[in-house]
Amino acid sequence: MTNPNEIIPGVLFYSYFSTSRKEKVGFLSNNTLVLQVSGHFTLETAAQTISMSSGEMLLIGKNQLGQITKTPLPGEYYETIVISLREDLLRKIALEEHLAVQEKYVGPPNILIPSNEFLKAYFQSVIPYVRNPEESITNDIGLLKVKEAVKLLLHAMPRLSSVLFDFSEPHKIDLEKFMVSHFHYNIPVKEFAELTGRSLAGFKRDFQKTFGMAPRQWLQERRLTEAKNLIDNKNKKPSAIYLDLGFESLSHFSNSFKKKFGKAPTEKSISG
Template identity: 80%
Template sequence: MTNPSEIIPGLIFYGYNSTTRKEKVGFLSHHTLVLQVSGHFTLETAEQKISMNKGEMLLIGKNQLGQITKTPQSDAHYETIVISLQEDLLRKIALEEHRESQEKYTGPPNILIPANEFLKSFFQSVLPYVRNPEEALTKEIGLLKVREAVTLLLHTMPRLSNFLFDFSEPHKIDLEKFMLSHFHYNIPVAEFAGLTGRSLAAFKRDFQKIFAMAPRQWLQEKRLMEAKNLIENRHQKPSAIYLDLGFESLSHFSSSFKKKFGKTPSDWSSRIAH
């Protein structure tokens, strides 16, 4: 999730929005627990679409790409608490408590956590820290809160042991299928490599074999062709699509589009309209 306030760097974050916002995000390296304080949260990945409201919790698996929609409700702003379940801490817990993955986890990568009194109390215990950032929360307390979250998750859903304590490397996945589904995410090529279970060198080598061009070149071409399709066939406005297609700014999108097709997106859109 982008631009939250860090309550404990790398561990606990607080997000607040007064208007609806969409973000394309990469969940890399660590599992993430999202506590919905108020408003409506939707996560959409290639495999799942999950929504939650005030008081609900979602466990998001590592090594994914997805789009988050944050929507305030009529009576409240949008607020979330995000807890990063970092692998080094999970490894430490596994060693100290003699926990290990009995078998490779094969369930859904994102799981709504059923509420109970323990989790509700944990939820309430975190709120004062994130709503009063001027009161310094030490890293030690932050680590205790993360440990508490892990303990309560396992108490609520024991099968999450295989989810949380699977430390195996991501296996190689179908690179072509993955890239065709996720080309519009604006992340570094190295992160695409990791998400497909490859080193950067192996990713570039396999990519060249499949697409007959370098990753950056292909991504640019694919995004521009998709932009042209959306403008021509779905009558989308350039300003409404450039972020969703992985371009960092409207000016960058416009200059790239013009270089490829000879007209700016706005000129192309006007031509179609007439």
């Protein structure tokens, strides 16, 4: 089975495999509900690390970057159902149900959802759809399941309305603090701009004022400096760190490292 398998493109996904996997999350523009069928799931962001096991649910807030580790337990496959709570659908639900955010949400961006009988029943009702994609459920049925998920989330935790139905644009956040915490994510500069609440032009302008150089140049310099620190002081191998620092290939990392420091990253006593 291809992983993840799209049951409804852009809305409902099914992840299924048997080996441990670690992967970066790009720009999650939508709130996302993760249902853990089997195995262990861990999400790490700059501000939060949160884990869950079989039978648990996690609401991941929109506009975040993070790293996910997916680990099957001995003798089991890893299975996850991912539901993207698209803003267009949430707007429709808010209109139909006459819902409005009364106050800004100020809690953690990623929330474990406490289980109840309704959510347990919902969990079980979704599994047959995603395990039998060849029988192809219609978009209408799939979207009804998404709508049902939203209503059950609000039943379990009414305060989630301020998370799900906040349609305001991201405010301008501290550019320096954000980039220092997230430089290792391999995403386009445009997405960094969106995550900091800026247009691309505004991001580049503010970036130049803050760091004295263009975003791409700074990202390259910052990643290579961190790589040198990990190799020199933490005895890390290049093959173990290049992906975590935002490089797409080991050869690209090695060439960039040698160009900056004059020696390959595998050579000892690197001077910079």
